[in-house]
Amino acid sequence: MPVVGRNRKQLETAVGYNVGAVVEGTTTTAGGDTSSVIDRSLRGSLGSDGHNGKWLVFTSGSSSGEIVRVTNTALDTPVIGDVDLTVAPVASATVASGVTYELWDADIPPARIRNFLNTAVMSVVKQYYDPVESVALHGDQSDYRFDIPSGIEILNKIEYRSSIVTTNIHTCEVVFDETTDVDFTQVVDTEDKKQGNSSLKVTVAATGAAGDKITDSFAALNLSKYDIVEFWAKCSIATTSGQLNLLLDDTAACASPLETLVVPALVADTWTYVRVTMANPESDTALISVGLEYTSDIGACTIWIDHIRAVENSTAQWTRLPTHHWKIDKEARDLILTQEGRARVGYSLIKLVGGDIPTLLTADTTTNEVPDEYIIFKTTALALMAIGGGQGTDPDANRLRARDWETLAQDARRSFPLIINGRLVS
Numbered sequence: 001m002p003v004v005g006r007n008r009k010q011l012e013t014a015v016g017y018n019v020g021a022v023v024e025g026t027t028t029t030a031g032g033d034t035s036s037v038i039d040r041s042l043r044g045s046l047g048s049d050g051h052n053g054k055w056l057v058f059t060s061g062s063s064s065g066e067i068v069r070v071t072n073t074a075l076d077t078p079v080i081g082d083v084d085l086t087v088a089p090v091a092s093a094t095v096a097s098g099v100t101y102e103l104w105d106a107d108i109p110p111a112r113i114r115n116f117l118n119t120a121v122m123s124v125v126k127q128y129y130d131p132v133e134s135v136a137l138h139g140d141q142s143d144y145r146f147d148i149p150s151g152i153e154i155l156n157k158i159e160y161r162s163s164i165v166t167t168n169i170h171t172c173e174v175v176f177d178e179t180t181d182v183d184f185t186q187v188v189d190t191e192d193k194k195q196g197n198s199s200l201k202v203t204v205a206a207t208g209a210a211g212d213k214i215t216d217s218f219a220a221l222n223l224s225k226y227d228i229v230e231f232w233a234k235c236s237i238a239t240t241s242g243q244l245n246l247l248l249d250d251t252a253a254c255a256s257p258l259e260t261l262v263v264p265a266l267v268a269d270t271w272t273y274v275r276v277t278m279a280n281p282e283s284d285t286a287l288i289s290v291g292l293e294y295t296s297d298i299g300a301c302t303i304w305i306d307h308i309r310a311v312e313n314s315t316a317q318w319t320r321l322p323t324h325h326w327k328i329d330k331e332a333r334d335l336i337l338t339q340e341g342r343a344r345v346g347y348s349l350i351k352l353v354g355g356d357i358p359t360l361l362t363a364d365t366t367t368n369e370v371p372d373e374y375i376i377f378k379t380t381a382l383a384l385m386a387i388g389g390g391q392g393t394d395p396d397a398n399r400l401r402a403r404d405w406e407t408l409a410q411d412a413r414r415s416f417p418l419i420i421n422g423r424l425v426s
Contacts, residue, residue, distance in 0.1 A: 006372045009059070009364040011379070012113050013102065018380040018405070019387075021108040024059075024100065029078070031095040035086055038095075042083040042103075049073050051085055053106035060100040062093035065364055067110055070103075107387050113379065116386075118360045120378035120409075121370055128416050129154050129355025130369035137335070137352065138232075138273035139345035140194050144337045148328070148352070154422045155354040158326050158335070160345045162319040165312040169221065169229070169248070170290050172200040172306045176216035178289060179253045183208040192304060194232040194271060195347060199306035202292065206300040213247065215254045215291035223248075223284040226310035229261050230275050230349075234304040238268045243298050246276075246308070247291035248284065254291035258283050271304075273349070278310075318351060319344075323421060330426050354422070371416065377409035 006014075016022030029038040037056060051073040058066050072086035104110050136149045139160065148155075173196055175186040189201035202214065231246065241264045248259040261276040278284065292305060325341030328334070335352070337345060358369040368375055381402045388399030 003372050004369060006368050007364060008114065008117060008361040008366050008368070011117055011361070011368060011372065011375055012110060012364075014376050015113055015117075015379045015383060016102065016104060016108070016110075018376065019108060019383050021105040021383075023103050025103060027095060027097055027099045027101070029082055030097045031084075034090040034092070034094055035088065036095060037085040037087055037099075037101065038078070038082050039085075040081045040083060042085075043075070043081065048075055051083075051103065055104040055106070055109050056085065056087055057102045057104065057110050058091065058095075058099060059102060061096060061098075063091040063095070063099075066091055108383060112386065113383060114361070116379045116382040117375060119382060120375045121358050121360055121368075123378065124370055124374070124413065124416075125357055127413075127419075128358065128370055129419070129422075130358050132352075132354055132356045134352040135275065135349055136273070137350040139337075139342065139348050139350055141342070141347050144339070144342045145329075146335045146337075146350070148333045148335050148425050151356050152352060152354050153357050153425050154419070155328065155335075155352060155425060156420060156422050157323075157353045158321040159318040159351040159353065160321055161316050161349040161351070163315075163317040164349075165226075165315040166309050167221065167223070167226070169223075169287075169308040169310060170216060170218060171196055172308065173198050174216075175200065176214040176290075176292065178215045178217040179291075180214055181208075181212045183212055184214050184294075186214065189304065192234075193306055195307040199232070199304045202303045202305070204294060204301050204303065208294055208297065208300070210295060210297045211293070213254065213291045213293040215247070215252075215289050217252065217289055219288075220250075221284075221287045221310075223278070223287060223310045224281050226278065226284075226312050227281055228275050228277055228311050228313050229259070229308065230273065230311055231308040232271055232304070232306040233263050233266060233274050234269065234271045235266045236269055236302040237298065239263070239266045239298060241265050243296040244303065245293040245295050246305075247289075247293055248287050249289045249291070250284075250286045252289055254289045254293075257291070258287070260293075316349075321345065328423050328425055330424065333426050354425075371412060374409055374412040374416075377405050377412055381405035381409055 025039045051070045054070045068087035070085045071088050074084040077084040137146045183205045185203040188198040190198045193199040242262045244263040246261040247254040247257040249257045325338045384398040384402035
């Protein structure tokens with residue numbers, strides 16, 4: 001299996017060594033200012049002005065990531081044995097002793113290598129996909145069309161959770177009456193629901209304030225073996241993550257919640273199946289209260305909650321949905337189930353297995369999502385081709401070397417995993 005996961009800086013340095021264009025160093029003496037990089041290990045065979053024109057990249061310290069150019073090379077400055085590189089533009093901070101850096105040949109700027117790295121990534125778009133799995137969708141025995149989450153560009157298979165160890169916390173078939181709030185009006189909604197006979201509909205008045213909550217009591221539950229709480233949520237207005245919370249506690253009225261389950265961002269008037277990992281399941285041995293907290297003052301709104309339960313995630317069993325029971329509406333980015341597909345999925349969590357277009361490398365810390373060896377080989381070939389010339393102007397045979405690296409790149413490309421049963425999303 002191809003190795004994936006080096007960041008941009010690691011890939012860039014690997015390419016630099018392949019083309020013989022980079023050395024790494026560490027300052028041995030503080031420069032005392034922002035324009036002096038002093039390192040006695042650079043002395044070598046190069047004399048005064050020997051490093052002029054080269055590119056220097058700081059890789060640690062206050063100026064990490066900055067690229068400057070050497071304008072002067074002075075020997076024995078400030079003391080015998082030191083090599084003092086004057087750089088411009090100046091660094092953003094005084095160059096201290098112990099700062100690491102890279103020194104690149106004048107004709108191979110690091111910025112060019114970064115551009116070539118992204119060229120290599122773009123060269124495999126629609127031929128290589130970063131593997132993605134999503135469990136953001138849930139069947140309800142009614143809907144047959146689902147919005148495909150962003151970040152998925154190809155689907156290879158659909159699975160549904162055919163069994164799992166679970167226990168109900170609250171079915172939302174009755175109102176929360178342990179504690180109520182004057183700003184909250186509750187009813188059971190028999191029309192707009194996701195499971196069972198009804199959902200809990202909570203209307204919040206404009207006078208509602210952050211921290212308001214309603215709670216309901218239930219017979220003591222030991223949830224210590226479970227790890228995820230799942231439930232349905234909807235709001236009449238768009239919310240951001242954390243503006244609503246679901247609370248669980250072993251004291252009445254959720255007075256000191258053991259679990260504060262953050263409701264993620266909700267699209268207005270759209271049911272969302274929420275899955276939140278419990279923070280302290282080992283302490284959840286005698287829960288007796290559940291609450292809905294209006295964490296932020298988002299104004300008047302209506303909130304629906306349905307089917308709150310805990311699941312033991314590791315016990316999930318998944319069944320593959322045959323490919324003839326689903327299709328994709330590319331224009332709408334929708335997953336569409338056939339009538340038989342909807343019946344098979346039933347009231348189950350849906351797993352989408354596919355891939356996303358690999359991200360471009362926009363920062364030193366950006367993680368590569370394409371097999372590393374292909375990106376390194378392809379970028380090395382591009383870098384050598386850029387400095388190669390005709391027979392009379394290419395004494396190092398860089399163009400021939402570029403062909404060798406391109407051959408390695410294509411060999412690596414042929415080892416990419418095959419795209420099996422892939423269906424494009426858009």
